[in-house]
Amino acid sequence: MGSLYPHYEEENYSSNTANLLNPEEFRRQGHMIIDFIADYYQNMEKYPVLSQVQPDYLAQLLPKSAPNIPEPIETILHDIQQYIIPGITHWQSPNYFAYFPSSGSIAGFLGEVLSTGFNVVGFNWISSPAATELEFVTMDWLGQMLGLPQSFLFSGTGGVAARDQMLAKVGRENMGKLVIYGSDQTHSKVAGLECKNFRAIKTMRSTAFQLSAESLRTTIRLDVEAGLIPAFLCATIGTTSTTAVDPIRSLSEVTKEYGMWIHVDAAYAGSACICPEYRHFIDGAENVNSFSFNAHKWFFTTLDCCCLWVKDPGALTKSLSASAEFLKNNASDSKQVVDYKDWQITLSRRFRSMKLWLVLRSYGVENLRNFLRSHVKMAKLVVPRNFAMVCFRVLPTTLKKEPNGCKKTVNASGKIFMTHTIVEGIYVIRFAVGATLTEDKHVIKAWKVVQETVGGMLATI
């Protein structure tokens, strides 16, 4: 071991931290890791896409405490190959069709690696002007690609601002009366407001699980009559269950009437809206208060990268600004710069715009559109779909009361990985195309796996 770590040769203990970032050692180990990951991508299809390990497998394999002396990178990489990779569910596999994609790319990877190398903490402008300013530039580029109105600039956290804006209007003593709205398809982990004040408004299969303006208005009226205060609506473009699309324009007319904050959560489907033919899904965006989409889902940018545009950043910074003495500096005092610490709950902030900027530059707008189109095209199986996800089910008569039988068998094979949902009491399989490495042939193979599995189930009846 010693020979691999020349500075540990004489004795195993060192106190010279500068060696921890020695450029030549960095280069040597850095190249090793790149080859390791390249090999991982090369061998991807040899691994079962869904990890087949049993709970608690890893604690059995690893030591009970940290080593006292250094271990060489070769040993560590060997362990990762041996012990970690079998416990990975391969989101980058071409056979991954579960949840929503986590579509990586070389450019997204390089961008993340660069920010990791710089390792700056961009909480205010002075702490790395480029980190703040590249975020403006990139968010504006992307905002244009989505056709968002000029009034939308930069990022933050909508919910807290909506709450505080309303509280400023009605008084903090009314906090318990605020109500937030969404459909029963809204995916949200809501903190800070009491859950009994969240209305999950019913949607229906017959209207494609859209939240209708009529239902919203009816629900709000009942609340207002009961002395409550409508504060916030979360409309979704591409729900998690079935990629349903709420009609922003008609919903925003209702929220406007009541002076509510309306947020558009286009986490998954927002990316598709950079294509002119899908832009209509976010018609009415000029009427909303905030709009978000996750570039780490279906936009070739590695986890995590949530893009949020807010019409009135002042509503955010009023709720979230921090002004400890140690943060003060001339640039901030001049009010000529943005300090992103005031746009978020935490203080620390990663240099996330770098990877998004690299994705936009490395691929260009037209290719990005074509990439998304190719996924939508691949998802053209047997039934209608929005975007690149298909929901289908095996007829209940085939299933002998085991609605998840098909999915379970398919996933256990390790050949493909799909997930499910239940809508209107019906169990359906979600098949989400969007992994970067997926090509036509993988979808065709996947469909064959499903057919064969169902065939096998029929044969055993």
Next chain:
Amino acid sequence: MGSLYPHYEEENYSSNTANLLNPEEFRRQGHMIIDFIADYYQNMEKYPVLSQVQPDYLAQLLPKSAPNIPEPIETILHDIQQYIIPGITHWQSPNYFAYFPSSGSIAGFLGEVLSTGFNVVGFNWISSPAATELEFVTMDWLGQMLGLPQSFLFSGTGGVAARDQMLAKVGRENMGKLVIYGSDQTHSKVAGLECKNFRAIKTMRSTAFQLSAESLRTTIRLDVEAGLIPAFLCATIGTTSTTAVDPIRSLSEVTKEYGMWIHVDAAYAGSACICPEYRHFIDGAENVNSFSFNAHKWFFTTLDCCCLWVKDPGALTKSLSASAEFLKNNASDSKQVVDYKDWQITLSRRFRSMKLWLVLRSYGVENLRNFLRSHVKMAKLVVPRNFAMVCFRVLPTTLKKEPNGCKKTVNASGKIFMTHTIVEGIYVIRFAVGATLTEDKHVIKAWKVVQETVGGMLATI
């Protein structure tokens, strides 16, 4: 340009996403990025540590919209060198002494790069068992190194749980009555509770800015008499201003009396407590509800990596669990696994334990202790200090009413970067040792820069 991108040669537009993760192209560009970053570390001292750009410099240099066609990585790297690096404040520079360190290392870098390569979204066990289980292992290793009691396991978000636990006891209608406590040195961005219910208890220079149990008790008594409900205390080990240490044991006796949640925020100084000689700073840790420290500050792990131990994870998961149908799976149903989505506000979760695991293995416990000791030793300048930060000031008579004169001049030189604070009305410079590349010679040089600057100020009087 075309020749660099063979698959764009015939026309500039592609729809084959598989090329975005082509292993050979990944290898080529990956090696380029490693060399780019290695060169960056090699040239680090040639750059002014504090970026010298003016507000809005970048928007002037970059195009107003995203390119339509792909740009080669060579062009992009050229632009990063030319336009981005001048806007970076070099947190990895050996001349960086501002805020708290963001101490990177080769192992931390490699770990982050690996998780970026795997790009899994570890919100539940099944989505990548290794991501969940490596987090147990690593947190347990680290917990042992800190001498935390056996009852401390795994991570999450303490504040929300504390609030909800108390609300369950006293009723949600009393939300507005909950009070949280800290000292006037506590660094916190508190959301979800009204700010008028945060008590920043006064501390004093004469008692090294510690929060005393006596002051806490007095403040709580007044609140209880006023009909309010004490809910949460945040004690700090190593405050941001002066690295003051609150006495956990005596404070925890007070919180126990009132059934409050006590959290220990050891964000910066927690790492030092892996050394036996500093462990006494967290004496009494067995009495607290939760304990956190940031491995990305002074523990050679890249941003972000906040480690949180909670005695009763049930208090967390009760507040934060998400149970949409699409998340259900056999492993979760079996209750034999942990789903980290239930420990945090967001659903998505990065594979953060990988980098911490690599740091622990690559350097080993004894070296890590020695690294921290070397920083503490380097900070041994003229005045007493806890840990590796020195606070000092230039005598007011030298400063002609410009208390920030010395810091301003020094930082503008680009030679070193320091920040300041104000305590008891006194402006003091904070000099935080801890950047990985800092060696004795850099501290000696920095001190000389300070002396020369002050000398210059004297001469101009």
